Amino acid sequence: MPVGNQRSNVSMTATLPVGDVNASIASPVQWCPVATSSNPIASIPSSVLINACDIYRKKFPVANFLHYPSLIADISTNSSSVDSVFVASLLALCARFLPEHQLQPGEIYAEYARVQLAHRAFEGPSLYLAQSLVIVSLYEWGSGRPYKAWMYSGMATYMIQSLLKTADDSMEHNPDEFHASQIQYEQLVRTYWCCFAQDCELSSGARQHFALSFRQISVPLPIGDHDFNFGRRASRRLMPANLTRDSPLSAAMTIDHGLTIVTRGFDIFVRILRFANESRRGRTSSSLNTELSPQKTWENLKEELDEWRSLQDVTVRYPSTSAQAHVALGYGELFAYINLLMHDPNHDPRVATNLEESTWCEAAIEELFEAAQNIGGILSALEASGASVITPYAGFSVFVAAHINMYGTVSPRGYPGGQERAEREKRGNFAYLERLCDFWPVGHSWVYWTGFPGLFNKLTV
Numbered sequence: 001m002p003v004g005n006q007r008s009n010v011s012m013t014a015t016l017p018v019g020d021v022n023a024s025i026a027s028p029v030q031w032c033p034v035a036t037s038s039n040p041i042a043s044i045p046s047s048v049l050i051n052a053c054d055i056y057r058k059k060f061p062v063a064n065f066l067h068y069p070s071l072i073a074d075i076s077t078n079s080s081s082v083d084s085v086f087v088a089s090l091l092a093l094c095a096r097f098l099p100e101h102q103l104q105p106g107e108i109y110a111e112y113a114r115v116q117l118a119h120r121a122f123e124g125p126s127l128y129l130a131q132s133l134v135i136v137s138l139y140e141w142g143s144g145r146p147y148k149a150w151m152y153s154g155m156a157t158y159m160i161q162s163l164l165k166t167a168d169d170s171m172e173h174n175p176d177e178f179h180a181s182q183i184q185y186e187q188l189v190r191t192y193w194c195c196f197a198q199d200c201e202l203s204s205g206a207r208q209h210f211a212l213s214f215r216q217i218s219v220p221l222p223i224g225d226h227d228f229n230f231g232r233r234a235s236r237r238l239m240p241a242n243l244t245r246d247s248p249l250s251a252a253m254t255i256d257h258g259l260t261i262v263t264r265g266f267d268i269f270v271r272i273l274r275f276a277n278e279s280r281r282g283r284t285s286s287s288l289n290t291e292l293s294p295q296k297t298w299e300n301l302k303e304e305l306d307e308w309r310s311l312q313d314v315t316v317r318y319p320s321t322s323a324q325a326h327v328a329l330g331y332g333e334l335f336a337y338i339n340l341l342m343h344d345p346n347h348d349p350r351v352a353t354n355l356e357e358s359t360w361c362e363a364a365i366e367e368l369f370e371a372a373q374n375i376g377g378i379l380s381a382l383e384a385s386g387a388s389v390i391t392p393y394a395g396f397s398v399f400v401a402a403h404i405n406m407y408g409t410v411s412p413r414g415y416p417g418g419q420e421r422a423e424r425e426k427r428g429n430f431a432y433l434e435r436l437c438d439f440w441p442v443g444h445s446w447v448y449w450t451g452f453p454g455l456f457n458k459l460t461v
Helices: 048-061 068-081 085-095 106-120 127-142 145-172 175-179 182-203 225-230 255-280 294-308 323-329 332-342 348-355 362-384 392-410 418-437 443-450 451-458
Strands: none
Touching: 048 068, 048 085, 048 332, 068 106, 068 182, 085 106, 085 127, 085 175, 106 127, 106 294, 127 145, 127 182, 127 392, 145 182, 182 225, 182 255, 225 255, 255 294, 255 332, 323 332, 323 362, 332 362, 332 392, 418 443
């Protein structure tokens, strides 16, 4: 369906009061006064909120739907104009990264957001509410509550679809107003695609049906970050069906289109992971073409994966391009996400097709080992550059890489650098997961399973 935008229906203006948020951005005060239990975001200085926005922009590039120039301007001018639910959701996710401000625990802000969302989500859709649902979903996943995360994500998806339908009507009946509201429209588009990526991220290859199907979606893909931030209209918008080698608009995509790259990457990743899980169980997923053999199904998925990689400019590929180059441009974390997907060991066809080990060449195993090394390499490079990526999805990637490196320690043939390198990579993976636990409770389950000898022995048989 075509979509457009309607300013009044995608307004970022809050309908509930924020409370006494009256601190000046120029204030040097860093400590946040204790707020009331009914409104934990009261009296938080504007400078702290701006810092939280910056943390969100850097740490969660996969949910990059905020127009930071206008958001920061709103907070600086009148922070009470920013929806209280959105502020609480943002702090729930980002307070852990702001210890210098002595904020309350994230759960305090999360509970406030949950209560408000329970009352307001059914009153009518708004962009702030949809984005708050996405952020709360990220919080719940990191807290080790995947079902809650999935439910909040689903609510966000349907809310943003409602807003897009209203925008579609506006584009048809009020084209002048639509063209004057491109920033709001792009936020709708980006929030929609963040919902899509989150749906993929949360399913992690599980058997539930996808809420969305990439190729059949008629919502345009996000424009470049530069056009978005400067409020410029793109001359042409890329549609999901056009994201192929045959489209000149898809060629040599740079980090400026990182959100589109990541979104498509998640779509491929989750279907490969689901296929791998179903193949291990000896059953065919209902979402796949049951008329195709497992080998043919894998070949089709591998073709999509290779095409996705071919559309990317060399500047977004690790290790061909260094992580430090993107850190210098402020894109370090997004660069990491693209390459965590690109090098994900679940792309290994030997696992996906469930064929005998002897039928696969050594090159495939070496590719698997190399992917695990690259995951550790890019995260270490970003850590050394002061742009560490400590998020649930990065933790999941390291969890998978840890098992590949554990396999390399007991079967080092073909492992680049041999058994000593495999041991070093494994220790690095374990250290990362231990650190992840300091930020995200979900990390404890991954630490447990990497240290569970029965599971590893089963994987290495």
